[in-house]
Amino acid sequence: MPKSESRESHAFRMSRRKMMKGVAAVMGALALPEKDASAVVWESFFQKHFRELKPEEMQKVLARLEKEYSGQFRKAVKVRATPPREGVLYGYGLDLSRCIGCRRCVYACVGENNQSRNPQIHYIRVLQLEKERGVDLEEAEHYYNPKTVPEKGHFYMPVQCHQCESPPCTKVCPVQATWKERDGIVVVDYNWCIGCRYCMAACPYGARHFNWKKPGLPEGEMNPETHYLGNRPRPIGVVEKCTYCIQRVRNTPGRYTACVEICPVGARKFGNLLDPESEIRYVIENKRVFILKEDLNTRPKFYYFYAT
Amino acid sequence: MKKIWEFFKGTLVLVSKGSKAYYTWMFSLLVLMAIGAATYAHQLSNGLIVTAMRDQVSWGFYISNFTFLVGVAAAAVLLVIPAYVYKWKPIKEIAVLGEMLAVSAMVMCLLFVTVDIGRPDRFWHLFPKIGLLNFPQSLLAWDVVVLNTYLVLNLVIAVYICYKHYNREEPNPNFFNPMILFSIPAAVSIHTVTAFLYNGLAARPFWNASILAPRFLASAFCSGPAFMIMLFQVIRKYTRIEIKNEAIFKVAELIAYSMFINLFLLGAEVFKEFYSNTIHVAPMQYLFFGLKGHSNLVPYIWTAMIFNVTAFLLFLIPQTRENFVTLNIGCVLIFIGVYIEKGMGLVVPGLVPDVLGEIYEYAPTGTELLLSLGIWATGLFVYTLLLRVAIPILTHEFYVGDDGLKPVIVDTEFIRRSGTLAPSHKD
Numbered sequence: 001m002p003k004s005e006s007r008e009s010h011a012f013r014m015s016r017r018k019m020m021k022g023v024a025a026v027m028g029a030l031a032l033p034e035k036d037a038s039a040v041v042w043e044s045f046f047q048k049h050f051r052e053l054k055p056e057e058m059q060k061v062l063a064r065l066e067k068e069y070s071g072q073f074r075k076a077v078k079v080r081a082t083p084p085r086e087g088v089l090y091g092y093g094l095d096l097s098r099c100i101g102c103r104r105c106v107y108a109c110v111g112e113n114n115q116s117r118n119p120q121i122h123y124i125r126v127l128q129l130e131k132e133r134g135v136d137l138e139e140a141e142h143y144y145n146p147k148t149v150p151e152k153g154h155f156y157m158p159v160q161c162h163q164c165e166s167p168p169c170t171k172v173c174p175v176q177a178t179w180k181e182r183d184g185i186v187v188v189d190y191n192w193c194i195g196c197r198y199c200m201a202a203c204p205y206g207a208r209h210f211n212w213k214k215p216g217l218p219e220g221e222m223n224p225e226t227h228y229l230g231n232r233p234r235p236i237g238v239v240e241k242c243t244y245c246i247q248r249v250r251n252t253p254g255r256y257t258a259c260v261e262i263c264p265v266g267a268r269k270f271g272n273l274l275d276p277e278s279e280i281r282y283v284i285e286n287k288r289v290f291i292l293k294e295d296l297n298t299r300p301k302f303y304y305f306y307a308t
Numbered sequence: 309m310k311k312i313w314e315f316f317k318g319t320l321v322l323v324s325k326g327s328k329a330y331y332t333w334m335f336s337l338l339v340l341m342a343i344g345a346a347t348y349a350h351q352l353s354n355g356l357i358v359t360a361m362r363d364q365v366s367w368g369f370y371i372s373n374f375t376f377l378v379g380v381a382a383a384a385v386l387l388v389i390p391a392y393v394y395k396w397k398p399i400k401e402i403a404v405l406g407e408m409l410a411v412s413a414m415v416m417c418l419l420f421v422t423v424d425i426g427r428p429d430r431f432w433h434l435f436p437k438i439g440l441l442n443f444p445q446s447l448l449a450w451d452v453v454v455l456n457t458y459l460v461l462n463l464v465i466a467v468y469i470c471y472k473h474y475n476r477e478e479p480n481p482n483f484f485n486p487m488i489l490f491s492i493p494a495a496v497s498i499h500t501v502t503a504f505l506y507n508g509l510a511a512r513p514f515w516n517a518s519i520l521a522p523r524f525l526a527s528a529f530c531s532g533p534a535f536m537i538m539l540f541q542v543i544r545k546y547t548r549i550e551i552k553n554e555a556i557f558k559v560a561e562l563i564a565y566s567m568f569i570n571l572f573l574l575g576a577e578v579f580k581e582f583y584s585n586t587i588h589v590a591p592m593q594y595l596f597f598g599l600k601g602h603s604n605l606v607p608y609i610w611t612a613m614i615f616n617v618t619a620f621l622l623f624l625i626p627q628t629r630e631n632f633v634t635l636n637i638g639c640v641l642i643f644i645g646v647y648i649e650k651g652m653g654l655v656v657p658g659l660v661p662d663v664l665g666e667i668y669e670y671a672p673t674g675t676e677l678l679l680s681l682g683i684w685a686t687g688l689f690v691y692t693l694l695l696r697v698a699i700p701i702l703t704h705e706f707y708v709g710d711d712g713l714k715p716v717i718v719d720t721e722f723i724r725r726s727g728t729l730a731p732s733h734k735d
Contacts, residue, residue, distance in 0.1 A: 045429065049440050119357070125664060137665035138587055159664060168511060174448035175433040176440045192440075194433055195356075195426020198448050200366040204511035206664045209363050210426065213355035236355050237426025296510045 040064065049176065050081075050189040050228065062228065069226075069233055073217075077224040079232050082250040084183035090244050090301065091184075093269035093283040094158060097306045101126055101149040101156030105259035105268065109160075112245060112258035113231040114223050116215030123242040124160045124259060125206060131155055135292075160259075161186060161207035161242035162292065162300030169199035169208060178239070184273075184301055185244050187229035193238040200239060204293050205300075208241045244270070273301065283307075311713055315474060318715030319697045322706060326696070326722035329546075333723065337689040344682010347675055348423060356426060358675045364668035365659045367424070369676045372651035373683070374420040376531070378455070378502045379524065379650055381413035382495040383532020385462065388488060390562060396555040400469065401702050403488060405543070406536065407466040408694040410495070414459040416687035423679055447505040454498045461491055466694070470701045474715070475708050499524050506658060514591035514658045517580075523573045524650070529566035530616075531646035533559045534639040541632070543695075546723050548703040557630050563642065564623035567616060574649075591657040594667070604669045605656060608648050615645030696722055 043064060053061060062079045069077035106124045115121040127140040131153050140157075150156065167186050170178050177193040180186050200208045214236045226232040227247035234240050245257035249270075255261075260268040271278035280303075283289065287305040326334075351358050361368045384406040391402045422428050433439035434452055443449040465487050472479040503521035510516050537559055540551045578596075581589045593599050598606050622628045622638035629635060661667045672680075700706035705719035 049433075052440075127664065137663075138590060138661065140665045142664070142666050168509070172446050172448065172509070174442050174446045174452065175430075176442045177433070192430070192433060193427065194430045196421075196424070196448065197366040197426070198446070198505075200363065201506075201659065202509050202511055204663050206363070206662055206666075210366060211355070212359075212362065213357035235427075239426075 040068065044191065047191050049192050051179075065228070065232060069224075072233070073219045073222045073224070075219070075222070075224050077222075077226060077232075079226050079228055080247065081228040082247075084181050084185075085250060085252075085254075087272075087274055089184045089273045090163065090249060091271060091273035091280040091284075092163070092244065092302045093280050093289075094302070094304050095267040095269070095307045096155060096157060096304050097308045098265045098267035099126075099156045099158060100265055100267075101128060101144070101151075101154070102264065104262045104264060105158060108258040108262035109242070111221065112223055112248075113242075114217055114226070114233055115209075115240075116211065116217060116234075117221070118216030119212060121209045121211070121215070121240070123207070123209070124158050127157045127159060128154050129157055157304070158259075159205055159207075159292070160302070161244075162205050162298065162302035163242075163244060165299035165301060166297065168202040168204065168296070168298060172198045172202045174198065181229075183250070185229075185246055186241065187243055187246065188239055188241060189229070190232070190234050190238045190240065195237040195239065197239065204296050204298060208239050210239050211236050311475075311708070314713055314715055315471065315708070318706065318717060321715075321717060322700060322719075322722075323693055323696050325717075325720045327724045330692075330696075330723040334689065334692060337685045337692070340685035341682050341689060344679050344685060347678040347682060351423070351675055351679065352428075356424075358673060360670050360673045360676065362668060362670075364662040364666055365656060365670040367655050367659065368670055369652065369672035369680060370420045370424040372655045373680055374417050374424070375502060375654060376647050376651040377413045377417045377420065377687075378498055379528030379646070380532045380535060381410045381417065381458070382499040382525075383528040383530075384409035384413065384536060385491050385495040386529060387533055387536055387559065389492060390558060391555075394555075394558055396552070396558070398549070398551070398702075401549055401551070402555070404466050404469055404698055404702065405539065405695070407462040407491070408698060409532075409536065409539070409691060410462045411459060411466065411694065412687045412691035414455060414462070415690050416683050417455060418459075419683045419686060420680070423683070447501065447508055450501045451498075451505055454494070454501050458491075458494050458498050461487065461494055465491060466698065470698050473701045474706060496525065499528055506654070509658075511663055512591075512658045513588035515654075517577060519573050519577050523570060523577070526566050526570035526573060527646050527650050530563050530570060530619075530642050531650070533563050533566075534619075534642040534646075537563075538636060538639050541636070543699070545726060547699050548705070548726055549699060553630075556635075560623045560629045560635055560638070563638075564620055564629070567620040567623065567642065571616065571620065590661050594660050595653060595657040599661065599667060602660075602667045602669050604671055605653065609653050612645045612648035612653060615641040616649065619645060 047061060048057065058081055062081060065079045066077055069079065103126050106122050106126060109115070109123050110117070110121070113123065115123065125142060127137070127142060128144040128151070129135060129140055133139055135157065144151070163184055163186055165184070167180055170180055170186060174196060175192060175194055178186065178188045178199055195210070197210055200210060211234055215234050217233060222233070223231060225247060227250070230243045230246035245255075248255040248257060256270055260270045269279050269283055271280035273280060275281065283305055284303060287307055289303045289305040291300045291303060359368060387406045388403050390396070391399045396402060422431070434441055436443070441449050441452065443453065465484060468484060469479050500521050503524040506512070506515035507517070507520045537556055540556055543549050544551045578592065581592045590599060594602065595605050595609050597603070619638040619642040622634050622641075628638070656670050660670070697706070699722070700717070700719040703719070706715065706717055708714070709716045
């Protein structure tokens with residue numbers, strides 16, 4: 001839900017800034033021995049919520065982050081804040097009859113989205129299920145590890161963020177650090193999240209992940225094409241999640257998500273739910289589709305289907 | 309203003325004076341607090357990876373302690389109700405002791421939340437206006453509001469009553485009666501909101517049961533008063549405050565009734581889950597009997613069950629209720645029993661198995677235990693400081709002198725057997 005602009009008057013902003021400056025002086029004096037570093041640290045400490053940034057403030061923030069990441073990863077890192085496209089609502093289809101459980105999507109996602117390698121953070125969890133039991137999560141095998149997949153008598157069900165229409169995770173956030181964008185993508189402001197992990201308790205799909213330690217992201221593997229709300233490097237102590245590769249899908253021309261692109265069997269479909277000609281609409285209208293945990297009324301935009 | 313300053317200086321003198329027992333106690337707490345602080349520094353520099361929490365079980369020992377202590381804070385004040393209803397003497401003393409316990413428990417609650425969050429440096433995001441408090445959508449935002457209100461409310465009442473006494477004036481009933489009355493629904497509200505925080509999550513069937521909030525209240529009515537009973541005995545033994553047996557036994561009786569309600573509600577919950585035997589039984593199965601060979605919590609919950617039932621019987625039978633040996637055994641059993649049941653026994657099974665059916669067995673690490681110990685020590689330290697000032701005021705051993713400015717301090721022997729205390733200066 002967008003915040004009304006009138007929430008804070010100009011006068012209030014001024015007094016708030018003054019107060020924050022005072023606090024900054026004290027905190028800075030206590031915590032920061034190096035003078036040069038401190039300016040950047042202050043700026044990031046007192047950065048406003050993403051949706052409260054004015055265009056010029058946004059530019060400053062993006063520039064600051066680009067500089068910071070470029071220095072850290074020793075390459076030119078781009079941080080964009082591309083807004084949603086008009087008339088687009090993203091939807092995802094996953095063909096359970098095709099998926100072979102190879103987990104290529106898992107690792108393509110890690111590479112594209114700059115997740116921590118140590119400890120490992122995966123946005124996609126592929127569950128191995130028994131054909132005889134059907135979708136029975138209690139019996140799912142998360143850590144299957146045979147020489148070759150698929151294994152006889154089993155099928156595979158990848159689970160990632162379902163980008164719910166009524167997301168239980170955003171509702172519970174005490175500081176509005178996570179929200180649903182106009183194009184249906186649920187995002188996190190990593191600079192605003194306080195790391196309370198209430199959203200993780202609220203998510204019925206295990207889609208949210210926490211940076212329990214400083215993310216281990218090797219320079220060489222870092223993807224420098226980033227989005228503020230997506231795959232830019234994450235700080236310690238905040239929650240992150242799948243954003244349908246926001247840095248790719250919002251570009252013009254848009255690109256498929258990394259998981260769709262890598263899938264060797266074409267089990268993954270992605271497109272605009274508002275476009276009657278899109279592939280995802282075709283799937284929904286012509287295939288046997290179901291959503292996970294329908295009874296929770298989260299209305300996912302992630303549809304499982306059987307094409308064959 | 310000068311008078312308040314003199315009062316404040318007096319309190320500083322007061323807290324720095326006491327018997328050997330007092331110094332030993334405070335020094336031990338300081339040592340534990342220092343260990344806790346060092347552990348927190350370790351956690352801050354390495355991240356929450358030093359805990360046993362992971363994505364599957366994203367809340368653990370810290371939040372368990374938090375949940376339990378909200379109950380203690382609520383119940384300490386709820387004791388004011390029977391104090392009024394049964395006209396116990398000394399009502400005022402009981403109210404002040406209860407409110408100060410609430411303050412200390414709240415301090416611990418806030419500390420437990422602080423050490424649990426990933427970015428404590430961004431705490432200001434929670435302030436309305438300066439940050440972006442998600443009120444009224446997020447129950448955690450509600451919790452921030454009610455917990456802080458409750459903390460301030462109790463602090464104000466307790467300080468007001470004490471300050472009035474110190475000045476040898478009667479507290480203005482038009483001011484403090486409404487405040488005390490308001491603190492009762494406030495106590496109920498902190499516990500209800502904390503229960504709703506879990507209750508509202510449809511993703512977690514173990515918490516998503518309407519019986520949760522009533523169960524919270526019932527169990528809080530057991531643990532908080534059990535602590536108070538033990539405290540009353542210590543206080544009347546080591547200070548000049550006299551608390552009648554009658555009051556203590558009545559509290560024990562009330563605990564018995566609350567424990568009955570608590571066990572009944574738990575039974576209702578257990579019946580529903582196991583008889584209907586849907587997939588939602590898994591967390592309860594895990595808690596009570598273990599699931600697929602994972603049974604870390606089983607010994608704990610059965611310990612809690614045995615403790616709670618035993619304490620219930622001890623408090624129900626008048627002979628054991630009015631015998632101080634069995635009474636105190638009962639108090640200890642109930643405190644531990646509820647600590648397990650409303651702490652780890654509530655938080656962890658809510659997250660096991662996780663939403664995709666994975667079982668991650670959580671057991672707190674040394675870091676979590678030491679840090680928690682430090683916070684408990686901090687709470688007790690705060691409570692002792694508050695009592696150190698409040699008790700001499702209530703026993704007329706710390707009051708404003710005849711010049712209406714300088715404080716008079718008679719009590720320099722805090723924590724000493726009341727029989728061996730110097731003669732009273734009661735006027």
